[in-house]
Amino acid sequence: MKRALIALALIAAAPALADSSLPPAALANTQLPDPKQEAAAKALMVTLRCLVCQGQSIADSDAEIAGDMRALVRRRIQAGEKPEDIRQWLIARYGNWVSYAPPVEPVTWPLWGAPILLLVAGTVIARGSLKRRRRT
Template sequence: MRRTFLTLLLLSAAPAQADSLMPSAALADTQLPDARQEEQATALMETLRCLVCQGQSIADSNAEMAGDMRALVRRRIAAGEKPDDIRTWLIARYGNWVSYDPPLDAVTWPLWAMPVLLIAAGLYLARGRFRRRGR
């Protein structure tokens, strides 16, 4: 009984140990002093996907990796780099998946075409149903 309880206790503590004990990056949760630069950084961070959470932007995520990416974005913008250049660098490093707005290319065109194809198929099926019902 004691072993089972200890095992369950250790297993439930495992997610709490997922983040490291290192302090967060310097600019992960600190805004830039220049309001215009912070606005640029925030706008960019909201368009970048957290690599750990996958469903959140780095602006919304509490993951350590997202904090590191927020700090990187703020550092580069404070250094005078343009948001588009930072986005290009991050896409080159992590792939198109890091962006919530992937470009249209040979790999992503089915994602862009699928909604149109599904709507067309739905209209075709509905047309057939209404045509039968009218007879």
């Protein structure tokens, strides 16, 4: 019984111990001194998805990896890299999923086509329902 309680306590405590105790990356939460560079970095950060949170951009996420990605973006912008080059590097490293605007490719056609198909299906169903109501 005692072992089961200890195991249960360890399992419950695991999420609390998931983040490291290391300090955040140097530019994770610090703006760049040049306002133009910071604006370019922020514009890029809001278009990149946090790999942990999945529903948040790296600009909004408090996850450790999002902080690392913010620092990386700021360092590269500060070094003079273009935002699109940084985006392409991150996509090459993490896949198209890291971008909120995936490219239109055969693999992503369902992603782009599903809203249109659902709209057409809803219209067809609504028309059929209205025709039935008119007949009665």
